[in-house]
Amino acid sequence: MIDEILTIILDGAIYASWLFIVALGLTFVFGVLKILNIAHGGIYALGAYSTATLVPIFYSLGMPDQLVILTMLVSALAVAIVITPIMERGILRRFYGQDEVLIVLVTYAIYLVLEDVQKLIWGMNSLYVYEPRELLGALELGSLYYVGYDLALIGLAIFCGLLLWLVLNKTKSGKIVLAVIHNPEISGCMGVNINKVYLAAFFVGAFLAALAGSFTAPLISVQVGISVAVVIESFAVVIIGGLGSIPGAVIGALIIGMARAACVHKLPEAEIFIMYFCMAGMLIFRPKGLFQGTQARKI
Amino acid sequence: MPLKLLNNVIFQSIFLMSLLIVVGVFIPNWLVFVITKAIAYGLVGLGIITLMRGGLVSFGQGFVFGIGGYTAGLLGTQAGLTDAMLLLFISFLFTGFIGLIIAPLLARYRDIFFAMLSLACSMVLYGILIKIDAIGGSDGFVLPESTYFGISPSPEYADYILYVVSILMTGVVSILLRYYYNSTPGLIALAVRENELRVEYLGSSAFNVTVLNFTIAAGLGGMGGALNGIALGHIDPEFTYWTTSGEFVFISILAGYLSVPAVFLAALLLELVRSFSGRYFPDTWQLILGVFLILSIIFIPSGIGSFFKQFFDKFKNK
Numbered sequence: 001m002i003d004e005i006l007t008i009i010l011d012g013a014i015y016a017s018w019l020f021i022v023a024l025g026l027t028f029v030f031g032v033l034k035i036l037n038i039a040h041g042g043i044y045a046l047g048a049y050s051t052a053t054l055v056p057i058f059y060s061l062g063m064p065d066q067l068v069i070l071t072m073l074v075s076a077l078a079v080a081i082v083i084t085p086i087m088e089r090g091i092l093r094r095f096y097g098q099d100e101v102l103i104v105l106v107t108y109a110i111y112l113v114l115e116d117v118q119k120l121i122w123g124m125n126s127l128y129v130y131e132p133r134e135l136l137g138a139l140e141l142g143s144l145y146y147v148g149y150d151l152a153l154i155g156l157a158i159f160c161g162l163l164l165w166l167v168l169n170k171t172k173s174g175k176i177v178l179a180v181i182h183n184p185e186i187s188g189c190m191g192v193n194i195n196k197v198y199l200a201a202f203f204v205g206a207f208l209a210a211l212a213g214s215f216t217a218p219l220i221s222v223q224v225g226i227s228v229a230v231v232i233e234s235f236a237v238v239i240i241g242g243l244g245s246i247p248g249a250v251i252g253a254l255i256i257g258m259a260r261a262a263c264v265h266k267l268p269e270a271e272i273f274i275m276y277f278c279m280a281g282m283l284i285f286r287p288k289g290l291f292q293g294t295q296a297r298k299i
Numbered sequence: 300m301p302l303k304l305l306n307n308v309i310f311q312s313i314f315l316m317s318l319l320i321v322v323g324v325f326i327p328n329w330l331v332f333v334i335t336k337a338i339a340y341g342l343v344g345l346g347i348i349t350l351m352r353g354g355l356v357s358f359g360q361g362f363v364f365g366i367g368g369y370t371a372g373l374l375g376t377q378a379g380l381t382d383a384m385l386l387l388f389i390s391f392l393f394t395g396f397i398g399l400i401i402a403p404l405l406a407r408y409r410d411i412f413f414a415m416l417s418l419a420c421s422m423v424l425y426g427i428l429i430k431i432d433a434i435g436g437s438d439g440f441v442l443p444e445s446t447y448f449g450i451s452p453s454p455e456y457a458d459y460i461l462y463v464v465s466i467l468m469t470g471v472v473s474i475l476l477r478y479y480y481n482s483t484p485g486l487i488a489l490a491v492r493e494n495e496l497r498v499e500y501l502g503s504s505a506f507n508v509t510v511l512n513f514t515i516a517a518g519l520g521g522m523g524g525a526l527n528g529i530a531l532g533h534i535d536p537e538f539t540y541w542t543t544s545g546e547f548v549f550i551s552i553l554a555g556y557l558s559v560p561a562v563f564l565a566a567l568l569l570e571l572v573r574s575f576s577g578r579y580f581p582d583t584w585q586l587i588l589g590v591f592l593i594l595s596i597i598f599i600p601s602g603i604g605s606f607f608k609q610f611f612d613k614f615k616n617k
């Protein structure tokens with residue numbers, strides 16, 4: 001019984017942690033740019049693919065094993081560096097200030113393009129990079145065995161969340177971003193280069209998506225279609241937590257992660273739609289999510 | 300709506316419908332099929348347009364599309380009902396009824412929250428459908444050949460007859476819808492889009508109008524789903540998937556909310572792009588579709604309907 005509860009909690013926490021990293025990028029981009037980015041899932045998949053490509057190259061060079069983590073970071077960074085100018089500067093910038101739903105549709109179109117780009121570059125075959133997962137060994141908790149790498153993901157998620165929160169709240173550039181979130185027009189009048197802030201925010205969001213992808217790559221088989229589930233699940237997380245809220249993303253990811261883990265162990269048939277029930281249930285009681293402040297109505 | 304305008308609409312619709320029916324004889328069979336599918340998608344798009352007039356966009360019309368399709372399919376396989384017109388009509392009523400039940404829940408939400416909650420509805424349905432093995436699970440099932448007034452047409456004419464039936468039924472629906480748009484609740488919807496609070500102050504209920512719009516949109520989506528199922532002869536949970544819903548949103552954004560025929564034109568464009576890229580670039584059709592979406596949103600942001608409106612306004616001024 002205790003074992004089962006512990007399993008559910010740990011499984012849930014591991015699942016919640018990668019979900020949180022994806023959702024963190026999504027919610028941050030929405031907070032700053034007011035864009036709900038469906039293509040976020042596509043960037044996640046690119047991160048996974050680039051890791052699956054770079055890690056074998058890394059091993060063939062015969063470097064010390066521990067540096068593989070660095071390779072994964074670099075692959076995520078590379079994806080963000082390539083994708084940000086194309087998406088933000090090239091396409092999304094034309095739509096700022098327009099209807100939210102129209103922008104969602106634009107990002108949906110970009111998502112479709114990214115899906116095929118993955119197929120064109122990496123083909124239809126599945127790629128595997130299981131090596132990094134063996135790096136940290138296994139942990140014994142009572143009668144349960146956990147892979148150390150999986151547990152380290154929880155640490156990574158906490159680190160990403162804390163870092164972003166600290167940068168936003170405790171540094172000058174973070175405060176500038178908060179000012180832009182609050183009112184881009186006034187911040188612009190005060191001398192803030194809004195375009196730069198938008199570009200940087202999008203870069204951070206894309207990097208987080210790619211990071212989640214590259215650190216999940218060792219856990220899964222990297223193949224066509226991995227982005228679809230991510231899109232919907234991370235949407236559910238940010239809707240539950242309230243769009244644009246970092247604490248909301250934490251709670252949302254935990255709710256979905258735990259609910260899913262509980263389902264997998266207790267009621268596997270419900271696994272597919274448990275998160276929609278969470279999302280719908282939350283919206284019924286808190287229509288704007290958990291951490292969304294009240295807004296004045298326009299008369 | 301003034302009688303003269305209504306007469307005009309009826310006249311134009313009948314002209315357009317007869318033109319399409321005559322043209323249908325001369326065009327190749329695959330194009331007849333593509334147009335029928337475009338009509339099915341256009342019906343769903345028309346539903347979203349109805350919602351858009353009230354300022355809402357549903358990202359989950361796959362929900363009603365799927366319910367309509369499965370209604371038609373289950374009636375065909377389980378109850379032996381194969382009359383296409385009857386199936387379309389029953390799907391319309393039944394899905395509209397389902398819409399009426401869930402509308403009060405959804406009508407409280409606006410903007411992106413409405414879009415996301417409707418998306419959640421469609422994905423819950425998707426999750427349920429792929430789990431029920433009795434109706435084929437993720438493979439779906441095959442629909443029986445449809446009949447018309449008890450007669451089952453020979454295979455070479457079946458596509459054309461379905462095409463004619465769908466044009467007739469869609470024509471009637473479009474005329475009724477045009478009439479609804481110019482009725483009091485239809486016009487209140489436009490006011491809700493502009494400023495909901497003022498509508499409430501003036502004594503009308505934005506909530507009721509939204510519920511009504513959602514119900515109509517659901518019925519139309521159901522009819523579209525049934526037509527799509529009958530035209531394909533097969534139905535599967537993909538009908539309710541969020542990417543399907545995304546295509547409906549695209550159709551309505553491409554069309555804009557100003558014109559009814561523009562919706563079908565947009566749906567036809569999407570179908571043509573999809574069939575051509577599917578045929579000539581089978582591995583990259585999503586890429587082509589995506590680029591087409593982005594370009595059309597960049598170059599015609601307010602929709603094809605705005606061209607129509609400009610054209611007719613010029614015409615009237617002369």
